Amino acid sequence: MNKNSSNIMALAPNTSNKRETVCIFGTGDFGRALGHKMIQSGYPVVYGSRSTQISNLIPKDAEVLSHAEAAQKAAIIIIAIQRQHYNFLIPLAEILHGKVLVDISNNLKLNQYPESNAEYLAQLLPGSRVVKAFNTVSAWALQSGTLDASRQVFVCGDDVEAKQMVMNIVRALGLTPLDKGSLLAAQEIENYPLQLFPMWKFPIFLSLGLTAFFFFYCLALDVIYTYIYEKNNFSFFIAITIPNRVCPVMALILLALVYLPGIFAAIIQLYRGTKYRRFPDWLDKWMLCRKQLGLIALAFASLHVVFTLVTPMRAFVSWRTSKGIISQALNNKTEPLNNTNAWISDSYLALGILGFFLFVLLGITSLPSVSNNVNWREFRFVQSKLGYLALILCTAHTLVYGGKWFLSPSAYKWYLPNIYILSLIVPCAVLVVKFVLIFPCVDKPLTQIRQGWERNPKHSE
């Protein structure tokens, strides 16, 4: 009973007399796990196997017969064998005629075969009704009941009734079927469990590369330079000071990189005078990983916020503060409040807070369940209008914070610019070009082009 509540809307109680018999070809790991689960859910299960000797691995309540006998007992046959052995099914074609064959196979690498396993099976046995399902579920998860990631079972197939039968089994096992349409979707379904965040690869490698570069840049300027020329050992800067310089720089640059491809696209469209030619490949790819870039930028921004907020707790900072106060006290004087400093400090903090707030809003709206509940117009409003506002606020935050160093020669250790200056290049460029693009004389033709107008209709592709 208590167990039941785990798969919240899951298993019906034991009422095996009502369920139709299911046949499973193959007594491998997944076949056994699926059989176990099905018996638990009240399905009579028949295994089709070369050796009909009952192994103690096979669930107790299951029958084991030859393939032909087993197939005759059920309308649904789960093919839990590997693709290489599919051709042994050809002799059984007559028995399998009209039956629902469920292909649950996975490949070892993406696009391993020219056609998907399910389509291959359908070609071998044109009289059967092939349905692809269950490949995204792991045997271990089925058995242990911990199905957090994989409650969704993608189902596809050309026969609607067969698909319905399989989807009913999926539901009875406590999983959620998701109809993916005809068998043409099988290739995608088979590729799905092999992926490891494919869209995140480029953004993550880019971030790692840039992070490493900026880290060593800061290390050189803040720790090594100080050690060589000022004989101060600030090696502990590695823990917080340098990360807290790299994080905001990365956040700002990555956020600007989210909006840069849109700028490029607008320039290309203006230059070409048409929207009907494909963008270069690199731009297409870049545009497709903007969401990921933005989320990584948000991660860096969050780290920057926390690193900044712990500042007063650092031993170094409280030592520096004490030193300042004590030297004032010993000199018997109190510095008056510097109004300009108060303005600068308060305004870069306020700009940063507001920018981060909008940034978090953007992050929340990119959660799948939230973005599914907004329409296209609302999504564009948030991601474009609020996104640019966040970029403007964050750039202003950096400008106000780092502004005083621009002209100070002491900021150019080893003649290298300070990291703040580097971080501002991309965002400022994006904002300046965007500012130009919203001028009516540029915006009007661009809008026309985006609505389908062409400058040279003859010469377009």
Add this chain to the structure above:
Amino acid sequence: MNKNSSNIMALAPNTSNKRETVCIFGTGDFGRALGHKMIQSGYPVVYGSRSTQISNLIPKDAEVLSHAEAAQKAAIIIIAIQRQHYNFLIPLAEILHGKVLVDISNNLKLNQYPESNAEYLAQLLPGSRVVKAFNTVSAWALQSGTLDASRQVFVCGDDVEAKQMVMNIVRALGLTPLDKGSLLAAQEIENYPLQLFPMWKFPIFLSLGLTAFFFFYCLALDVIYTYIYEKNNFSFFIAITIPNRVCPVMALILLALVYLPGIFAAIIQLYRGTKYRRFPDWLDKWMLCRKQLGLIALAFASLHVVFTLVTPMRAFVSWRTSKGIISQALNNKTEPLNNTNAWISDSYLALGILGFFLFVLLGITSLPSVSNNVNWREFRFVQSKLGYLALILCTAHTLVYGGKWFLSPSAYKWYLPNIYILSLIVPCAVLVVKFVLIFPCVDKPLTQIRQGWERNPKHSE
């Protein structure tokens, strides 16, 4: 291949021989974009057009024929023309008889016509099977492949089979169909893409109005008053100090406004002695935007938290701290720890932290994917019990923090009460009335009324 992975469960490879031909009436922007995408997904596409001359804008692999010829080639016809021109389809009624017509049109404003475009089309061509679909997808998004907001395609129609055919196409294009039932839902589907956060308008305007009021109230008391009477220029308070007074006030008032309509509803039900009469309109509307009010309150509370946490980093605060310490040091005395102060400071911080923590919990449970996974009983537990607890904690936080100013005359600059006092009116009123409402002598009749009992059954509406 790499392109594929963007629409993760998307396009089947080129196997055009298997897909049924689709006809598109109209070679406008959306018609072309949809045709492009369909050809990419393996559908043969035929355009129906007045001029059968092949324009270079039309996808290369598509055929272009007259409307009548094109319609005969396909079972599904996508009507990518504007509603005003629908009547040109009447002469084709015979050819379109029994065909699936997909209405993809949108209007320019909400409820522009008495009946939806799809219903109008169905009236014009009673022999055809009209399905509404694709109107929530933008042409640009279809072409560029960046379909973050609009993967969901709402589909409705009176013919189940026709709907299934359209939903299969939707899936093949890498989008998610959502069956909205019969054609009666078309009006709502057509209104959907025109909305811009309709439920958020009132809460946002209310918040902006209140924020502006409190901002200028604080500006007058904290900056202008100080400048006039104490000759101190604290204009930099505009950046952090004043926002950090307005934000908590707004958060507390808006949170109380979330629970106020429930209080009103209870009083009205008690007074009327029945639950079977409608609430006044303003109360209905108010109750419907409680979630939005709560989320805006959470936004203000989050800003308050961050604004508070950056306090030690402000130049003004470190100047004030130094000044205090130096004056103590110069006077050669150390103040002893004031236990009462320590208690007050620690307890309002702790109350605020716990209140904010519950507040964030409430925010998380209002995420669509989380609230879909809780049942009605759980949702009520969180939103009502935990919500009131959050309100109590936040009110207590404000009371403990601002308590000492209540009786101090210096808090009444220009005879105006401090903003803390203003902020406590609504939440305290809500809590007091709620406290009265949970007394058994009031709670019992209210529960009875809510279970359907009526005081004067004869006189109810």
Add this chain to the structure above:
Amino acid sequence: MNKNSSNIMALAPNTSNKRETVCIFGTGDFGRALGHKMIQSGYPVVYGSRSTQISNLIPKDAEVLSHAEAAQKAAIIIIAIQRQHYNFLIPLAEILHGKVLVDISNNLKLNQYPESNAEYLAQLLPGSRVVKAFNTVSAWALQSGTLDASRQVFVCGDDVEAKQMVMNIVRALGLTPLDKGSLLAAQEIENYPLQLFPMWKFPIFLSLGLTAFFFFYCLALDVIYTYIYEKNNFSFFIAITIPNRVCPVMALILLALVYLPGIFAAIIQLYRGTKYRRFPDWLDKWMLCRKQLGLIALAFASLHVVFTLVTPMRAFVSWRTSKGIISQALNNKTEPLNNTNAWISDSYLALGILGFFLFVLLGITSLPSVSNNVNWREFRFVQSKLGYLALILCTAHTLVYGGKWFLSPSAYKWYLPNIYILSLIVPCAVLVVKFVLIFPCVDKPLTQIRQGWERNPKHSE
């Protein structure tokens, strides 16, 4: 019109002539509320009632007839009466033959009857087509229109066409139907609205128990001990200092408890030499509530972060800081920067920040909408790899922070170890055993066992 926008994709306008008539048996609260809503959505409604006298509670536009007459007018009959009275339907069996009966009933407690109400109804009236639906929606929510938690209507039934008809009504009312398969799912559907976070009970009670223990442990050592032996009244430690000791300890222990059952499972599998025997019951239950344990750990960690960040704002802390600085100033000396201290302080802060960052990532991926969008491989990568990394970082954070107290005798007040030492036991044990388990000589047989290999195939169950 404005009302409409609340149920965003909801009600079609009044076009009652198109909807089929629906009959409702029973004029109780839910029957009336459902009738109201259906009339609003354009369905003609007929009530079947013992007394055909029109009560003023019944919606105005509804007809009231005898049960037999009402049933004849509609193809769909909603049974809004209690299970105990179902047998009065038996005489109507002939009229109800072939009709769709919608069972909307709920029970008062979990698994109250041996079979679900819907199955009982189907047994009583074998000629009717029974569909379970609407039981998760509350009457009050239907009437007031505030349907946040319960837009989802679980539907199950053995007749596909009947289910479709009911799901169309569900959609027309602005709700989302969710097909749960055959009538066997009715029991689960009936149990669903009675649950109050069943999976959270054990984790929450465990956390409350441990929290209470650690709270009083700290109270004894930090407040009472200090009061007795040092005559210092630090009672205000109850508000922040002690919670901020308990929270990190709880977060660390609970996080370790998330990974401990996996360790046990591996040891049990290694010892038994097979994966085909069930784990002991306590281990199964433990594994099923790991997600909840992790989220509670995250809540504690978040509280710890905020409690830590407000530290500089506490009156006690600023008093202590001033005292330190003033005593240095009065002694006319400035302490030099202690490089080791700076390293320790910065590195435990940095470790804590990174650990918390990963922790939040884990929390975000456990949101239903996010975890539904990752495949099994990605989910395992995040929850296992990143989870262990978070555990390592958090343990290191605690070790670096509390390290100096391990050997200091002053940390052992009343001969009791400091709370930091207690908190490290479980996580260190988990990490050490996990470290042993990834040695090739242990990992290889374990992997084999998990792939189905057995040491003693004969003796397995």
